[in-house]
């Protein structure tokens with residue numbers, strides 16, 4: 001980045017991502033594979049640099065949400081296995097095969113479409129079967145009365161001639177939440193997952209090479225559910241390990257700069273909607289960050305940022321490209337100085353809570369125009 005253009009940027013520590021990868025890896029059972037989730041531009045950290053780092057570090061698999069994200073990685077020289085977690089229309093079966101991508105299959109009808117397309121090309125599409133054990137999102141239904149039908153549909157899917165089944169997985173709804181109910185729900189999801197696998201393997205004499213279910217919450221709280229591969233996203237980026245069990249390090253710092261500073265008399269209103277009125281003579285700074293950079297407007301008048309030796313409260317409606325902060329108590333802060341929106345000094349979780357959301361959403365809402373600067 002050109003120093004003169006310093007406006008707002010996201011500082012990303014690749015060494016910290018590598019540290020987190022190794023810390024997570026160190027607590028896995030022997031032989032357990034590591035899949036790094038790099039969907040949504042690696043949670044805002046930049047899919048290509050993160051994917052290359054994981055590839056060079058010896059990770060086994062990557063996961064993305066959709067075909068476009070997978071192709072971006074292939075075009076960028078990533079050669080390791082990539083699993084697409086979401087749906088891909090069967091018209092793209094050839095693209096999937098030619099790019100050596102692994103597609104999730106979440107229903108028998110989709111399995112049949114992919115198989116027909118692959119078979120017509122004289123090729124096979126590598127797939128992972130996805131079970132819906134209680135997330136109620138993608139996946140073969142298999143809970144309760146759907147058990148036998150679910151098992152039957154999976155058996156039929158893996159027997160199709162155009163498909164090469166490499167894995168089977170499911171996704172937890174509350175593995176990252178405390179409380180007995182959440183624990184019971186997660187254990188029930190896991191039990192159902194392993195029961196379906198056992199029933200399918202018995203019926204088909206097929207053995208799933210890679211069984212996986214552990215997202216970040218499960219890696220942290222249910223190490224016994226690692227199976228053949230774990231599938232963390234958030235932990236890799238250094239969040240979600242609130243008790244510091246794994247000693248993970250946050251990898252992103254969102255930084256902006258002070259554009260101007262002015263003094264206002266008591267009674268002066270600030271920004272759109274006049275939702276903030278100065279109560280004292282106020283030294284007000286304008287920051288070069290707004291909701292079009294990914295700072296949620298809902299945080300207006302509800303947050304503080306790290307500036308100088310302490311913190312500065314945000315004042316008035318957050319605008320598209322700017323917002324204001326009260327620097328009266330921070331006389332050491334001047335025009336051009338850096339202000340940390342979140343990072344080592346200003347906890348992203350506090351900011352997320354004030355916005356009524358989770359760290360995930362803040363991370364992946366940082367817009368394209370915010371340059372990523374890699375350390």
Ligand SMILES: *Cc1c(COP(=O)(O)O)cnc(C)c1O
Pocket residue numbers: 037039085171215216217231232233234235
């Ligand atoms: C996003 C996602 C993950 C990673 O979740 P984290 O909570 O970030 O670890 C794992 N598996 C699936 C299917 C996902 O969609």
